[in-house]
Amino acid sequence: MKTADIDQAVVNIAARIDRALSLEDLDGGLLAYSAHQPTADRVRTNFLLSKVVPPDVSAWQLSHGIASAVKPVPVPANADLGMLGRVCVPLLARGFRVGYLWVLQLDDEQTPEVILRELRLIRPEMDALAEMLLNRSSADYKARRTDEAQFLAACLGDRNAGVAVDGWPGVHGRGPWRLAALLERGDNAQRDPAKSGLLHRLAALYATLGINTVLFSAGTETHAVLLLHDEIDGFDLSEVRMRFEFEVSRRGGQVAAPALIGLSEPFTDLRRLPGAYSEARSAVQAARVDTQLGTLVSFRATGVYQFLAVASRDVLPSESALFSELRALDRNGELLPVLEMLYDKNGSVAEVAEHLHLHRTSIYNRLGRIRSALGVDPLGGQARLELHLALKADRWAGRPRL
Structure with missing residues (x-):
């Protein structure tokens, strides 16, 4: 989205409601403003010159909840800052906050009610402006x-x-x-x-x-x-x-x-x-x-x-004789998943049975089959270390290549 399109959109909105407007990004930087100025204050003048909202003004604005608002927020005048009352319009596109449109009250305007009514009439223009700001950040830029x-x-x-x-x-x-x-x-x-x-x-x-x-x-x-x-x-x-x-x-x-x-x-x-x-x-x-x-x-x-994950290391599960033997025997996929979960659950048969919706007896029976097939206790010593590593290496072998 070209900057000129955003500038023109702000000018058009200003003409519709006959008010001074300024458009900020989420960091308080000036994006666009209307040259048509029926009124102005020190804060607006300085903002147009410096293109950045000063900390004291930002603090005053934020104290009225603009950062989390989804509807127009009146921000009252602040004589110490040289600031007339204004209305902040949070611009959201597809649920994303993309900027703020500021509408300045007139010198003799005591409340923001007229502005709030006017804003309801130009909702389509403001929505279009929000889309422009979203597209301004487009990844095609x-x-x-x-x-x-x-x-x-x-x-x-x-x-x-x-x-x-x-x-x-x-x-x-x-x-x-x-x-x-x-x-x-x-x-x-x-x-x-x-x-x-x-x-x-x-x-x-x-x-x-x-x-x-x-x-x-x-x-x-x-x-x-x-x-x-x-x-x-x-x-x-x-x-x-x-x-x-x-x-x-x-x-x-x-x-x-x-x-x-x-x-x-x-x-x-x-x-x-x-x-x-x-x-x-x-x-x-x-x-x-x-x-x-x-x-x-x-x-x-x-x-x-x-x-x-070390780049120079490629551990293959087939390098484990115990794992290779057990995989060949586990044609129905009943043994390896139970064994891995037992390792991950620190040997808790109760947790594994609950997770797999099996009776504890079934878990013990499968452990017995593994023990008989391998000739070693899969929950003890070096056999456990070897098998657990091989199981994780087998998972790692199926990782997406990024």
């Missing part, structure tokens, strides 16, 4: 695509790209950071790679709008990547995950499926980007093959998968 390519190159170890990313205003000095990998769990095998990359870019972009602890997003053919501030909390991560699921489903034309997020460990030096990227990918791969890890998993919580 040339500069955006250039930044994404540079960011992904830095994640893959390009030193020059890493230096460039470190110099970005939205990134420089904002550490410690984390990387997150987002993976859709639906069936995308038949999707064109280029379309898949665009889908992930768009889904990640729209899923993170308005979440300040997400510093940047990018998409690849197989997954999306986020640069996060380490202060991001579980609530925001869950929100990102759910939005990502929705966007992938809506834009990809497929049934919604739970998305997965893998998190790297925190880092304070952006030269660690490649290592963090590897951790985030490994974490989300582990979550994909082992559902007990959950939909949001950090690298340190992946357990033995940390060792299996």
